[in-house]
Amino acid sequence: MAQVDAHQHFWNPARGDYGWMPMDNATLARTYFPADLDAARAAHRIDHTVLVQAAPTVEETEYMLGLADATPHIAGVVGWVDFERPEHRAHLERLAKHPKFKGVRPMIQDIPDDDWMLRDDVQWAYGALAELGLTFDALGFPRHLANFHQILTRYPQMKTVVDHCMKPQIRDHSDENFRFWADGMKKIADDTDAYCKLSGIVTETDGDWTVEALRPYAEHVLTVFGPDRVMWGSDWPVVRLVCEYDAWREAAEALTAGLSGAERARVFGGTAAEFYSLDV
Numbered sequence: 001m002a003q004v005d006a007h008q009h010f011w012n013p014a015r016g017d018y019g020w021m022p023m024d025n026a027t028l029a030r031t032y033f034p035a036d037l038d039a040a041r042a043a044h045r046i047d048h049t050v051l052v053q054a055a056p057t058v059e060e061t062e063y064m065l066g067l068a069d070a071t072p073h074i075a076g077v078v079g080w081v082d083f084e085r086p087e088h089r090a091h092l093e094r095l096a097k098h099p100k101f102k103g104v105r106p107m108i109q110d111i112p113d114d115d116w117m118l119r120d121d122v123q124w125a126y127g128a129l130a131e132l133g134l135t136f137d138a139l140g141f142p143r144h145l146a147n148f149h150q151i152l153t154r155y156p157q158m159k160t161v162v163d164h165c166m167k168p169q170i171r172d173h174s175d176e177n178f179r180f181w182a183d184g185m186k187k188i189a190d191d192t193d194a195y196c197k198l199s200g201i202v203t204e205t206d207g208d209w210t211v212e213a214l215r216p217y218a219e220h221v222l223t224v225f226g227p228d229r230v231m232w233g234s235d236w237p238v239v240r241l242v243c244e245y246d247a248w249r250e251a252a253e254a255l256t257a258g259l260s261g262a263e264r265a266r267v268f269g270g271t272a273a274e275f276y277s278l279d280v
Helices: 034-043 058-070 086-095 120-132 142-154 175-191 211-225 245-255 261-275
Strands: 004-008 048-052 074-079 101-104 135-138 159-162 195-198 230-232
Touching (some): 101 120, 120 135, 230 261
Parallel strands (some): 004 048, 195 230
16 A cells, blocks of 8 residues: 655745744755655655645645646645635635645634634635535644534534644643543544544654653544544654654654554555545
8 A cells, every 4th residue: 555644845935925934943944845855755665745735825735736746746735725715715616626636724723713713704615625525634732622623513524634633732741631632632533524644743742752752642543533534644844843754754653553554554545545535
């Protein structure tokens, strides 16, 4: 089965629409192009990747689709449209005609209003995604779990994947914080058909991380969603804030060592290929 990295980024800060990016951060504020990922992909025999938006503009989505057109290993693109503008349905309909365009990701983690996703004026977008057969990447923090549960149960036909295990705050680990996150994730897993990305959790540590510190979070996700609904992603190059691609991939392999061969094949390729309908 093909190996798929279900979540990675390429960007060029000179484009000017990465408002979240600190321009004094040498790790982030530089160009990342497909050739920069080639060595890591080869080392871990990654056949395909899913390229995910990092700027809240349609123009960046078109930029990523251009990269995908020129890069065989990019099997899917998750872009962005403005949920506050119903006329952006036309963008969804246009972009959906591109064979590598798979869906969208609003940058909910960066929106000050935690209840933004529940606003009446953005509801059209969820319905449009479901109607057009496009995917929704749910990006947020544990405090967003209840609202995501409400949206996902309201739109059961919308294909959804929870990004980065909903970013549990591992740096502030406590029994209370873990239980709050774990209960919210279980409710989404039990009450919806959503998938989950085993990605992004290493950057939610304080940087001095171990595989054992990650294990309770990975095991919980694998238990409540099951390997058939979990997909591995690198979150490269954001992961480089804490470690290189190799270290996170090796940690993920250690965290899934107890699974069967068929289950590991799902996590490291099959689940992403199914969810995003990748041509792999």
